[in-house]
Amino acid sequence: MAAVAALIPAMLGVTTATASAHTAHPAPKADAAVVTLTYDASQAGQWAGAISQGAQNWNAAVHNVRLEPATSPGSANFVYVATSGWPQTTLGPIVPGGRRGEVQLGQEAVDEGYAMTRITAHETGHILGLPDDYSGPCSELMSGHGPGPSCTNAKPSAAEAAQVDRNYAGDAAAPAPKRQQIVIDAWPAPALAGAH
Numbered sequence: 001m002a003a004v005a006a007l008i009p010a011m012l013g014v015t016t017a018t019a020s021a022h023t024a025h026p027a028p029k030a031d032a033a034v035v036t037l038t039y040d041a042s043q044a045g046q047w048a049g050a051i052s053q054g055a056q057n058w059n060a061a062v063h064n065v066r067l068e069p070a071t072s073p074g075s076a077n078f079v080y081v082a083t084s085g086w087p088q089t090t091l092g093p094i095v096p097g098g099r100r101g102e103v104q105l106g107q108e109a110v111d112e113g114y115a116m117t118r119i120t121a122h123e124t125g126h127i128l129g130l131p132d133d134y135s136g137p138c139s140e141l142m143s144g145h146g147p148g149p150s151c152t153n154a155k156p157s158a159a160e161a162a163q164v165d166r167n168y169a170g171d172a173a174a175p176a177p178k179r180q181q182i183v184i185d186a187w188p189a190p191a192l193a194g195a196h
């Protein structure tokens with residue numbers, strides 16, 4: 001029994017020694033090393049304003065990657081398309097020279113009352129390699145529908161911006177995932193959101 005009792009404090013000691021090195025924002029890269037990701041919004045119709053505001057919000061928050069409209073649709077690293085369903089997006093990080101990403105901006109989320117700019121900035125977060133965090137607060141983009149339609153925040157939190165900067169911090173940016181993954185975002189109204 002004495003041996004077992006002695007083990008417990010030792011185990012607790014291990015679990016409390018959590019790493020704290022993951023919160024630091026990486027140093028900005030030299031200008032020449034910033035990754036430019038280009039997008040095509042020519043098939044996104046009424047989402048144009050939300051797309052440009054969402055890109056502006058990301059560009060203001062991150063240092064290692066920059067979102068810019070493509071000079072020609074064919075050259076874009078990712079594309080925004082307006083659809084009638086739920087939003088869905090290729091999970092990045094999308095990198096230049098890799099496979100092309102696609103953001104489907106689904107009208108269904110707008111019909112449920114969610115702000116177009118928040119939807120667009122959230123889906124763009126997936127392009128930049130962020131997963132969903134539906135239980136997060138309104139101050140996060142990746143909380144998506146979680147805080148409900150009254151949450152119109154369209155700017156990433158400091159932690160989200162730091163994660164994106166880490167995703168694009170390497171010399172050749174982050175390696176793209178080997179298998180293509182699509183994130184489908186239902187943005188249900190609150191009554192529906194609480195049902196599961």
Ligand SMILES: [Zn+2]
Pocket residue numbers: 122123126131132144183184185
């Ligand atoms: Zn999502």
